[in-house]
Amino acid sequence: RNEMCSNTWGTLPIDGDIADAGENTQVAEGLWGLASGGFWGQGLGNGSTHFIPAFHTDMILESIGEQMGFVGIFIIILLLAILLRRTIVVGYETSHPFTFYLCLGIAIVTAIQFVIISLGSTGIIPLTGVTVPLLSYGKVSMILNLAAFGIILSIASHSATETTKATEATANLIKQNIGKYNYSVSLLSWTYCILAIFICGVFFYYQFIDRNDTLIRPVYVNNSSGIPIVEYNPRIEQLTQKMHSGDIYDRNGVLLATSDRSKLREFNNIYSDLELECDTLKRLQRYYPF
Secondary structure: OOOOOOOOOEEOOOOOOOOEEOOOHHHHHHHHHHHHHOOOOOOOOOOOHHHOOOOOOOOHHHHHHHHHHHHHHHHHHHHHHHHHHHHHHHHHOOOOHHHHHHHHHHHHHHHHHHHHHHHHOOOOOOOOOOOOOOOOOOOHHHHHHHHHHHHHHHHHHHHHHHHHHOOHHHHHHHHHHHHOOHHHHHHHHHHHHHHHHHHHHHHHHHHHHOHHHHHHOOEEEEOOOOOEEEEOOHHHHHHHHHOOOOOEEOOOOOEEEEOOHHHHHHHHHHHHHOOOOHHHOOEOOEEOOO
């Protein structure tokens, strides 16, 4: 996994290794978010997606994965696959090769965008600034995507109207014009299926199979002085701050540390013999009599 694209995690000079800082910590932070979501997710609106850089644009899939889990990612991939297949079918059912090429082109461009950003955000290929179609926050890209599929809806509506008016001879002519693309459409459809399965496998790996290791895996980066340092998943620190610190006793059962001041009274005699003033010893909501 250290050989992922752009050296996501990096290495420290331990046991003779060469110091090699991760070149793209954004991917590592996104994988932490995916692992935090797991299979079912933290819940819509929950989680800590703000830890992920560009969580609303380039890394929107990681944000969704943290909140909705692998189930949410799978639903998105499935719905997109259905949309792209329907787009190709709409072009295939028209009577003009131009509209077929137009629908095919829109489907291919949309699929390429999704494949590039989904694989890039998980470190399989270099991460680029490509947005996730119809999901990432954007202005021009969102307008263009909506306009493209608005054209598809118009073509579908026009095709349905023409089909009801078409005679049997016209229908046969349509089949002859488009029939030569049967193999291409079938090949493209299978290609989409294979890519969709592969992408699902990548997300399933980080959100289920390798989830525990990914959650606690450190990333090595260079500090301002150029020295490699270790950074951990910020959600771990966030969790430890909410954890209740328990009581600590020595081998004789004497209380050494606690967060509950009332428990110190049980050992007043022992503390008095040792001339300890427990009321004055307190740090960070913890009591340390010794």
